[in-house]
Amino acid sequence: MLLSLSPLLLTLLSAAGDDDFLLLPGAFPSDPLEPLPRFLQEPEDAYIIKNQAVSLSCRATPANQIYFRCNGEWVHQREHSTQARVEHSSGLMVKEVRIEVYRQQVEEVFRLEEFWCQCVAWSSSGTTKSRKAHVHIAYLKKVFKVEPLGQNVALNQEVLLQCRPPEGIPPAQVEWLKNQDVIDPAADRNFYITTDHNLIIKQVRLSDTANYTCIAYNIVARRCSAMATITVYVNGGWSRWTEWSVCSGVCGWGFQRRTRSCTNPAPLNNGSLCNGFPVQKLSCTIHCPAPGLDGVLVCVGVLLTVMFLLVPLAMLLYCRYHNLFSSNIINSSSITGGFQPIHIKPLQTEESYSPDPGHVGGAALTQPARHWRIWFVTPPLTARAQRPTRVYH
Structure with a gap:
């Protein structure tokens, strides 16, 4: 107007x-x-x-x-x-x-x-x-053009979190939150916010494992992006090898060993395990001592140890074997089908005369008669006591 x-x-x-x-x-x-x-x-x-x-x-x-x-x-x-x-x-x-x-x-x-x-x-x-x-x-829309995304990153790597604020008049300003705390790049120089509102973590630390949020605001409203979780993982690393152990043998061949552990650093947050083996072995030789008092004492000690261990063992085995053998003799009837060896003994009793078909002139030849006693041992058929059967021929 x-x-x-x-x-x-x-x-x-x-x-x-x-x-x-x-x-x-x-x-x-x-x-x-x-x-x-x-x-x-x-x-x-x-x-x-x-x-x-x-x-x-x-x-x-x-x-x-x-x-x-x-x-x-x-x-x-x-x-x-x-x-x-x-x-x-x-x-x-x-x-x-x-x-x-x-x-x-x-x-x-x-x-x-x-x-x-x-x-x-x-x-x-x-x-x-x-x-x-x-x-x-003035206005500020609700939807972010680009929101930050969560990541799993290795220790000391660089991290980039992108953010494009919603459209608005006046243009929205941006700040970043780490677990609800405002990030101040001037106070912590490991953080850097670019002119296009991205957040850069120059060398990520274990303490940087957190939830990050992009905040857009102007004179009208304040908008929050989706939360992005940064997880910092650590790959396992081997410790130093220990010193070689003493050779395990007493006299002759043996071996030495050394160890290491996957603790430098230890795996964290699904970091990879260490590649390789935690133990190494190495063959070694120990020279036997020359004959002498020390050698004799060693040998005597070894022999006494062997005797102390083997003699009782041999006696135990002998006793067990002897008992087993005796039981097998008594019950051998089960093997021979019920028949036992026959014992034949000559037994001289009274005289008897028998014609000799080869006698010339019908003269009588007098000689003692010999009887044979045969013993048969039959297996027990019942619970009765065994009785020998005597047969004369």
Whole structure:
């Protein structure tokens, strides 16, 4: 809307145009000329938050009149709040003006162009314009363009966490949280935040295992990205080898051993185990002592040890074997099918005469008769005691 000015002033403004200087009414060539107005304060860009109006102000000296013009149209005089005073040092007039801009005004113009306002100040020498101040409706969307992702990283590696904040006016600023604590790169130089809002951990430490969050904020709202978990793992490393042990043999061949452990460092957070073996063995030879008192004592000791161990063992084996053999003799009938050896003994009893078919002349030949006693041992068929059977032939 146009400012309500005097008809003469409007005529002069229309004739002069925006970029020309104007002579205010009552300014005559014989009067001493005032300098052109200069702005002590110019309007600044502003953002409308929700439905709250914003204030634009400017201040100039020397200024007989000062008004706002927005998007090429003069703001009505009644919408201005004006203050005037005389500067004591120079005696010049200082004027300050203020207006309110509402969301509806900006939305009406926003579809076509940006909303802007500037001040115009008059003195007897002409006019001066301030810079254009733009008014925007502030907002911040909810969805991040890029969110950080969790990673498993090895100790001392570099880590990059990316973040692209949501679209917003004014553009969102970004900060990073580590377990809900704000990261300050000035306090911990192992962290670095790039100009495009990425977080870099130069050499990740075990203490950097944490949850990281990208925070985007402006004058309207504050948004949090998804949480990204950084897990720092440690691959196992071998310790130093121990010294070789003493040769295990007493006399002749033996072996030595040495060990190491996977503790330098120990695997952590699913880090890889150490490659290789924890034990090494090495064959060795011990020279036997030369014959002498020491050698004899050693040999005697060895022999006594062997005898002390083997003699009782041999006796035990002998006793067990002897008992087993006796039981086998008694029960051998089960092997021979129930028959035992036959014992035949000659037994001389009474004399008997028998004709000798080879006797010449029928003479009788007298000789003692010999009987044979045969013993048969039969296996026990029942629980009765065994009885020998005597048979005479």
